Amino acid sequence: MRNIPRTVLPALAAVILAGCTPVPPAPRLEDLRQLTHGGENAEAYWAPDGNRLIFQSTRDGRDCDQQYIMNSDGSGQHMVSTGMGVTTCGYFLSDNKHILYASTHEASPTCPAKPDRSKGYLWAVYPGFDIYLAEDNGKIVKKLTGTDGYDAEATVNWKNHRIIYTSMASGDLDVWSMNEDGSDKKQLTKTEGYDGGAVFSRDGSKMVWRAYRPTALDKLELYRSLLKQNLTAPMKMELFVANSDGSAAKQITSFGCASFAPTFTPDGKQILFASNKHHCDSDDFELYLINTDGSGLQQVTNYGGFTSFPEFSPDGSRLVFVSNYQAAGKYEFNVFTADWKR
Numbered sequence: 001m002r003n004i005p006r007t008v009l010p011a012l013a014a015v016i017l018a019g020c021t022p023v024p025p026a027p028r029l030e031d032l033r034q035l036t037h038g039g040e041n042a043e044a045y046w047a048p049d050g051n052r053l054i055f056q057s058t059r060d061g062r063d064c065d066q067q068y069i070m071n072s073d074g075s076g077q078h079m080v081s082t083g084m085g086v087t088t089c090g091y092f093l094s095d096n097k098h099i100l101y102a103s104t105h106e107a108s109p110t111c112p113a114k115p116d117r118s119k120g121y122l123w124a125v126y127p128g129f130d131i132y133l134a135e136d137n138g139k140i141v142k143k144l145t146g147t148d149g150y151d152a153e154a155t156v157n158w159k160n161h162r163i164i165y166t167s168m169a170s171g172d173l174d175v176w177s178m179n180e181d182g183s184d185k186k187q188l189t190k191t192e193g194y195d196g197g198a199v200f201s202r203d204g205s206k207m208v209w210r211a212y213r214p215t216a217l218d219k220l221e222l223y224r225s226l227l228k229q230n231l232t233a234p235m236k237m238e239l240f241v242a243n244s245d246g247s248a249a250k251q252i253t254s255f256g257c258a259s260f261a262p263t264f265t266p267d268g269k270q271i272l273f274a275s276n277k278h279h280c281d282s283d284d285f286e287l288y289l290i291n292t293d294g295s296g297l298q299q300v301t302n303y304g305g306f307t308s309f310p311e312f313s314p315d316g317s318r319l320v321f322v323s324n325y326q327a328a329g330k331y332e333f334n335v336f337t338a339d340w341k342r
Contacts, residue, residue, distance in 0.1 A: 194211060
């Protein structure tokens with residue numbers, strides 16, 4: 001320990017004597033609880049009563065994600081999707097009895113081929129993805145989308161009963177909204193480029209989403225070329241805020257990195273999101289908080305790996321998120337909850 005400053009030694013000695021590893025700084029998170037243990041788990045979102053979570057996971061010997069529901073303490077984990085194709089982006093509806101998620105099971109019962117990442121980090125926007133409405137026991141009630149191309153990334157506002165999602169219905173990756181029964185579809189973004197991962201504020205008046213909108217001709221041509229191959233490159237995305245009808249859109253980040261998975265704070269005044277702004281072009285993501293006008297940026301976590309997909313509980317007291325914090329393997333991602341310290 002010859003190179004350790006003397007000022008650090010008392011704290012280090014206390015840690016050693018306590019026989020524990022210090023928790024990385026996350027001053028606004030208390031009572032951290034790990035709900036899943038092993039595998040690839042992602043995108044956990046609350047039920048309206050705060051007692052359950054829906055999440056996607058690759059487990060049980062499968063090669064791609066299916067949808068699962070668990071109690072908010074991690075118990076009772078069980079699959080609610082068909083077990084066929086690949087799924088993404090599950091969410092509870094406002095009645096607390098139905099769910100929706102995107103799936104490719106009608107296009108093919110097998111997992112679709114993953115992107116060739118020898119060409120860089122790419123996301124697949126599988127054209128077989130459609131959004132399905134199901135009972136919370138897994139019984140599919142209705143197919144909500146049916147146009148050619150990608151339909152996914154849906155979330156629900158429980159006050160205005162609107163679904164916001166990403167669709168290729170216009171020929172580009174745009175944000176759309178519809179009623180909970182799939183009616184009254186409206187296109188909310190129209191600028192060429194990727195727009196997705198959108199959520200409404202709790203009062204339904206605002207929306208926030210991630211976007212990649214290239215203007216340089218070479219980058220625009222690359223975007224178009226990838227899209228023809230049902231691919232997109234997600235490592236240069238910024239956050240935008242607008243009214244819930246898509247009007248008065250404003251860009252609130254300009255990091256030149258990848259910012260995504262935004263969610264409004266319960267009061268609608270700030271946005272919590274994931275970004276690698278501290279290590280651009282890396283897979284090291286932390287949570288950040290920013291005002292809706294783009295001011296007041298704060299770093300919320302410093303776990304030193306991948307942390308993302310935050311969402312506040314219905315009563316605003318807790319946060320759910322996904323992280324590889326203390327993971328046993330490289331591709332292990334788990335669901336955590338913590339109390340949110342205002």
